[in-house]
Amino acid sequence: MQAEYDSHNIFARILRGELPCFKVYEDADTIAFLDIMPQSDGHTLVVPKEPAVDLFGLSGQAAAAAIRATQIVARGVRETFGPDGVVISQFNGAAAGQTVPHVHFHIVPRYADQALRGHAREQQSMEVLRAHAERLAATLAKQGA
Ligand code: AMP
Numbered sequence: 001m002q003a004e005y006d007s008h009n010i011f012a013r014i015l016r017g018e019l020p021c022f023k024v025y026e027d028a029d030t031i032a033f034l035d036i037m038p039q040s041d042g043h044t045l046v047v048p049k050e051p052a053v054d055l056f057g058l059s060g061q062a063a064a065a066a067i068r069a070t071q072i073v074a075r076g077v078r079e080t081f082g083p084d085g086v087v088i089s090q091f092n093g094a095a096a097g098q099t100v101p102h103v104h105f106h107i108v109p110r111y112a113d114q115a116l117r118g119h120a121r122e123q124q125s126m127e128v129l130r131a132h133a134e135r136l137a138a139t140l141a142k143q144g145a
Contacts, residue, residue: 003053003093003101011047011102022133025073025140029065032073032107034133037123039108039116042081042132046070046105053101054092070105076140081132083109 006012013019014033021033024044035043046069050062058066074086087108091098099120108116 002057005051005053005057006101007051009101011100011104012051015047015049015102022129024076024133024136025069025145027065027069029062030069032069034129034136035106036129037117037120038129039106039119040083040111040114041128042077042083042107042109042136044073044077044107044136046073046107048103052103054098054103055090056092058103066103066105070107072143072145073140074107076136076143076145077107077109079143080136080139081109084112085110 010019014021015031022036023031023033025032025046029050030046030048032044032046035045046066048058048062048066050058052058052062055063070088074088077083078086087106087110089106089108090104097119110116
């Protein structure tokens with residue numbers, strides 16, 4: 001069963017440039033930007049440009065491009081923030097924790113001495129997000145991403 005795509009969802013609006021985001025990476029098939037309610041510093045989202053609610057609705061080509069972009073951006077996150085580990089996650093359906101109905105991958109740095117903040121709970125300050133985005137974008141540019 002395929003979920004119906006709502007073209008007014010917040011990530012669709014970001015992809016169309018109707019809403020701002022802290023973009024750190026873009027290629028032909030994906031964009032990546034910081035999560036504004038990060039579970040840890042450096043929490044980044046990789047969003048396929050193809051309109052699909054979840055992984056099940058995504059074409060094979062877009063899925064391959066998204067995981068490739070996720071690897072590229074995760075390398076940048078690791079170098080920029082120096083976490084002890086990195087979680088990659090992707091939620092399908094509200095029961096799985098999905099809150100935005102456009103498929104995306106989470107890159108969540110884990111720091112050994114810090115608990116994760118709540119999922120989509122607390123907005124980080126714009127100044128901190130801007131500074132983190134600038135650092136991550138600079139790393140990715142340096143890595144030739
Ligand atoms: P999910 O619950 O897997 O659908 O994840 C959606 C994520 O998007 C959450 O972690 C939210 O914090 C994040 N989020 C919601 N609105 C925005 C936004 N405007 N810009 C960036 N991230 C957002």
